[in-house]
Amino acid sequence: MTLFLKPRTIATAARILVIDDGITMRLFYRTVLEAAGFVVEEATNGLEGYEKVLARPFDLLIVDINMPKMDGLSMLRAIRRDGATMGVPAVTISTESKDSDTLKAYQAGANYYLVKPVTPETLVEVAHLMAGVPA
Amino acid sequence: MTTPLLVRFVSEARDLLQAAATCLLRLEKSPDDEAAINEVFRAVHTLKGSVGLFDFPAFTKLVHAGEDLLSAVRAGQLALSSELVDLLLDALDQVSAWVDSIDAIGALPDGADGVSRDITARLRTALPQDLEAGAAVVPLRAEILSSIEWLPAVPAAERLAALRAALSGADILALEYLPAEDCFFSGEDPAALFRQVPGLLALAMEPRRDWPAAEALDPYCCLLRFRALTTASRAEIEHLFRYVIEQVALTAVAPHLLAVAETGLSPAVASILDGQRVILELPAGDDLPSRLTSVARTVENVLHAAGQETTDWREAVRATETSGDTAPLLAVLARLLDARPEVKVDAAAKGLAAAEGSVLSSPDLRHASRVLKVDQAKIDSLMNLIGELVVSKNSLPFLARRAEEVYGSREMSREIKDLFAVVDRLAQEMQAAIMAVRMLPVSEVFERFPRLVRDIARKLGKRIDLVIEGEDTAADKTIVEMLGDPLLHIIRNALDHGIETPDEREAQGKPVEARVLLKAFQEGDQVVIEVSDDGRGIDPVKIRAAAVAKGVIDAERAAGLTDQDAVNLVFLPGFSTAGQVSDLSGRGVGMDVVVSTVEKANGSVSLSSVKGEGTTVRLSLPLSMAVTRVMMVEAGGGMLFGIPMDHIAETVRIPRDSIRHIKQSEAFVLRDTIVPLLRLDTLLGLERNVWFGDPTEEDAVLVVRIGNTLTGLVVDHFREGMDIILKPFDGILAGLPNYSGTALLGDGRVLLVLNLKELL
Numbered sequence: 006m007t008l009f010l011k012p013r014t015i016a017t018a019a020r021i022l023v024i025d026d027g028i029t030m031r032l033f034y035r036t037v038l039e040a041a042g043f044v045v046e047e048a049t050n051g052l053e054g055y056e057k058v059l060a061r062p063f064d065l066l067i068v069d070i071n072m073p074k075m076d077g078l079s080m081l082r083a084i085r086r087d088g089a090t091m092g093v094p095a096v097t098i099s100t101e102s103k104d105s106d107t108l109k110a111y112q113a114g115a116n117y118y119l120v121k122p123v124t125p126e127t128l129v130e131v132a133h134l135m136a137g138v139p140a
Numbered sequence: 141m142t143t144p145l146l147v148r149f150v151s152e153a154r155d156l157l158q159a160a161a162t163c164l165l166r167l168e169k170s171p172d173d174e175a176a177i178n179e180v181f182r183a184v185h186t187l188k189g190s191v192g193l194f195d196f197p198a199f200t201k202l203v204h205a206g207e208d209l210l211s212a213v214r215a216g217q218l219a220l221s222s223e224l225v226d227l228l229l230d231a232l233d234q235v236s237a238w239v240d241s242i243d244a245i246g247a248l249p250d251g252a253d254g255v256s257r258d259i260t261a262r263l264r265t266a267l268p269q270d271l272e273a274g275a276a277v278v279p280l281r282a283e284i285l286s287s288i289e290w291l292p293a294v295p296a297a298e299r300l301a302a303l304r305a306a307l308s309g310a311d312i313l314a315l316e317y318l319p320a321e322d323c324f325f326s327g328e329d330p331a332a333l334f335r336q337v338p339g340l341l342a343l344a345m346e347p348r349r350d351w352p353a354a355e356a357l358d359p360y361c362c363l364l365r366f367r368a369l370t371t372a373s374r375a376e377i378e379h380l381f382r383y384v385i386e387q388v389a390l391t392a393v394a395p396h397l398l399a400v401a402e403t404g405l406s407p408a409v410a411s412i413l414d415g416q417r418v419i420l421e422l423p424a425g426d427d428l429p430s431r432l433t434s435v436a437r438t439v440e441n442v443l444h445a446a447g448q449e450t451t452d453w454r455e456a457v458r459a460t461e462t463s464g465d466t467a468p469l470l471a472v473l474a475r476l477l478d479a480r481p482e483v484k485v486d487a488a489a490k491g492l493a494a495a496e497g498s499v500l501s502s503p504d505l506r507h508a509s510r511v512l513k514v515d516q517a518k519i520d521s522l523m524n525l526i527g528e529l530v531v532s533k534n535s536l537p538f539l540a541r542r543a544e545e546v547y548g549s550r551e552m553s554r555e556i557k558d559l560f561a562v563v564d565r566l567a568q569e570m571q572a573a574i575m576a577v578r579m580l581p582v583s584e585v586f587e588r589f590p591r592l593v594r595d596i597a598r599k600l601g602k603r604i605d606l607v608i609e610g611e612d613t614a615a616d617k618t619i620v621e622m623l624g625d626p627l628l629h630i631i632r633n634a635l636d637h638g639i640e641t642p643d644e645r646e647a648q649g650k651p652v653e654a655r656v657l658l659k660a661f662q663e664g665d666q667v668v669i670e671v672s673d674d675g676r677g678i679d680p681v682k683i684r685a686a687a688v689a690k691g692v693i694d695a696e697r698a699a700g701l702t703d704q705d706a707v708n709l710v711f712l713p714g715f716s717t718a719g720q721v722s723d724l725s726g727r728g729v730g731m732d733v734v735v736s737t738v739e740k741a742n743g744s745v746s747l748s749s750v751k752g753e754g755t756t757v758r759l760s761l762p763l764s765m766a767v768t769r770v771m772m773v774e775a776g777g778g779m780l781f782g783i784p785m786d787h788i789a790e791t792v793r794i795p796r797d798s799i800r801h802i803k804q805s806e807a808f809v810l811r812d813t814i815v816p817l818l819r820l821d822t823l824l825g826l827e828r829n830v831w832f833g834d835p836t837e838e839d840a841v842l843v844v845r846i847g848n849t850l851t852g853l854v855v856d857h858f859r860e861g862m863d864i865i866l867k868p869f870d871g872i873l874a875g876l877p878n879y880s881g882t883a884l885l886g887d888g889r890v891l892l893v894l895n896l897k898e899l900l
Contacts, residue, residue: 064441085427085434086427091429091430092434092437094434094438095434107418108418111415111419112422116412116416116419116438117411117415127408130406131408131412134408134409134445134446135412135438135441136445137440137442137444137445138441138445139444139445140445
């Protein structure tokens with residue numbers, strides 16, 4: 006039996022999962038990140054995000070904190086407990102800007118913390134850096 | 141005559157004047173309300189700025205004087221007394237009148253100059269003398285750092301350009317300018333200043349501290365910090381910034397400073413790396429492996445993306461893998477971050493979020509400010525167009541039927557029907573959307589009452605606290621707009637007749653300050669407005685006497701009325717017109733006007749009163765009057781008429797021989813009640829159907845309710861009910877009282893909608 010293997014694309018675009026319950030925020034992330042050449046998938050809450058992360062690998066997670074069903078920090082803790090997914094870089098983006106909030110996010114497994122509102126430039130720069138794709 | 145700019149000015153001026161008046165009243169109550177004084181000041185200040193675009197010197201002078209006065213109040217140099225509020229309100233009234241005049245004739249009325257001089261002089265005399273001399277409030281000198289520690293933050297490209305200029309012999313100046321927070325009020329334009337700076341190499345306009353939340357953001361307060369590199373000479377800069385020189389720091393930049401900063405990491409890279417350092421230093425439990433994995437991957441990604449060497453890092457990761465000790469990782473991070481030790485994780489994160497780009501480019505704020513001011517007429521015409529669309533789409537089913545019956549194409553018919561379903565849905569959504577646009581908060585009308593109540597109360601020598609609740613309740617604009625006059629009547633009545641004088645109140649053991657509650661809320665598809673007071677209430681005995689005296693009802697009937705019914709006598713037209721009722725301890729002025737206005741909008745009025753405790757008037761109005769539901773009936777041999785559903789109590793069929801004849805008129809018995817019977821044909825002067833005397837034949841009778849009376853209306857046939865957009869008659873036809881208007885039917889016919897109140 007012969008298998009026809011598709012040649013792998015050389016430069017695969019980095020895949021980003023955006024987990025945010027706000028439809029406007031998701032659209033903002035998608036528009037900005039797709040324009041910068043990323044492949045963007047969305048999840049509307051932590052549970053959905055967790056399921057998507059388990060289903061296939063991502064290069065970066067952009068995580069809202071306050072969400073229904075499962076909040077962003079609980080989702081990160083779950084993801085970090087799983088051997089296959091525990092290393093994926095994650096940025097939380099939230100309106101809370103206190104140092105204690107940042108530390109809480111780091112403790113839950115975030116690698117970086119941005120405060121809303123985030124400008125498109127910042128978002129793209131951080132995405133490039135954390136997903137390891139030179140701009 | 142009127143330009144779009146002038147039109148915009150008139151509408152803005154009205155808003156500003158209203159805002160100023162509202163805040164002044166708030167201030168009078170609580171003189172320490174800093175937000176209120178700032179808002180009044182801002183409103184008047186903005187008005188001054190706008191009117192300056194036009195040639196209305198009288199207007200400008202008056203507003204200017206008002207601004208000076210408010211400025212003194214704001215600075216705490218002048219206490220805001222009731223007299224001062226009166227003075228300012230008078231000035232605002234005058235300005236309002238001028239705005240009306242500008243709106244009507246595009247100019248100020250004759251004699252405006254004299255009026256302006258008078259009021260301006262009065263305002264000026266209220267000013268403390270030293271202020272009048274024009275001593276300006278000197279802004280505090282802003283704190284200026286003369287160091288240039290911000291140099292590394294200048295983008296590499298611009299820093300390189302500066303370096304090139306420096307190496308070719310130019311002197312580079314670093315310029316930091318912290319404008320005073322109130323600089324916009326002293327006519328400064330910091331951004332424009334920088335546009336004039338010669339030889340500008342780099343310019344960063346940044347917030348000097350974190351932007352406040354959008355709702356707390358004060359757009360008139362300058363929070364910016366300007367940092368620039370320029371080849372201009374010190375003298376040039378000092379001349380350019382001569383008026384604000386104390387807010388400017390100038391430092392000569394040595395070329396090596398420009399070069400040194402270049403090898404450092406970008407702020408974002410440094411900030412992310414520092415984040416990883418913080419994460420590694422956190423006390424760890426069993427989550428250490430996952431933490432190490434994600435940090436290892438993140439740092440590697442960041443270094444890779446930033447074009448930095450990753451070998452050191454990889455080695456450190458391998459070392460940590462075998463030893464489980466994070467020290468090698470931290471060492472590498474420390475070495476990388478050493479170039480920029482001042483970067484703190486939270487500061488950098490916040491800086492990234494807030495400082496990059498102006499705040500206006502952030503999506504949240506851009507969204508918040510997107511409010512359109514649209515001429516009402518445009519919305520109205522949009523509404524009419526959608527109304528016509530709703531109607532014309534109704535012709536598609538007719539077309540479908542024709543396609544099948546006349547042209548024999550069932551296929552075509554089905555396609556048309558499918559299309560109809562789509563158009564129908566879209567039309568309905570459009571209609572709902574435009575109705576939402578037309579919804580206004582009742583605060584539009586409520587706003588003027590604090591002022592009114594204050595003025596009347598002062599005139600009557602009464603003390604009244606007006607409490608407004610639910611001013612956010614929204615209703616269609618036609619409803620909100622018609623509310624003004626009835627509410628004015630009701631509130632005036634309450635103040636004039638309902639509320640006792642302070643002495644009387646004290647004698648009765650009531651609080652001296654009376655309370656009037658103006659409350660709006662939504663109840664089902666109705667918006668309810670209640671005006672209640674804690675005054676003396678209505679005395680049914682006196683009302684009965686007055687009604688009899690005015691000949692509204694006879695003494696016998698008056699005696700038979702319950703107290704509640706007696707109180708409701710004030711709604712009768714004859715009750716309030718003649719003689720005036722101010723000697724009466726209740727209400728009555730123009731209550732019939734209130735009722736008729738509210739009923740015109742399909743609303744209702746009710747009143748309840750307890751003697752000695754107060755009165756509540758309640759207006760219930762539909763949320764929207766754009767769509768009317770009517771029942772179609774046939775009369776006059778095939779002519780269609782619409783009857784508003786609100787009036788229809790029921791439909792019955794009665795055998796012709798059970799109709800009673802009383803003298804000339806007819807009546808029938810409906811569940812033990814005798815209901816007068818009228819024939820629509822006769823009422824409209826149409827030809828009557830001939831009856832050949834078959835007693836089993838039945839008449840179709842529509843039982844309608846006007847006020848509290850039932851009437852039977854004989855029609856030829858009942859037809860279906862439908863939603864229509866009622867178009868009132870205009871022109872010469874508007875004089876026809878029997879019809880409230882027309883509506884277009886799906887098949888192109890015109891439906892006449894009856895005005896039953898006039899007809900019966």
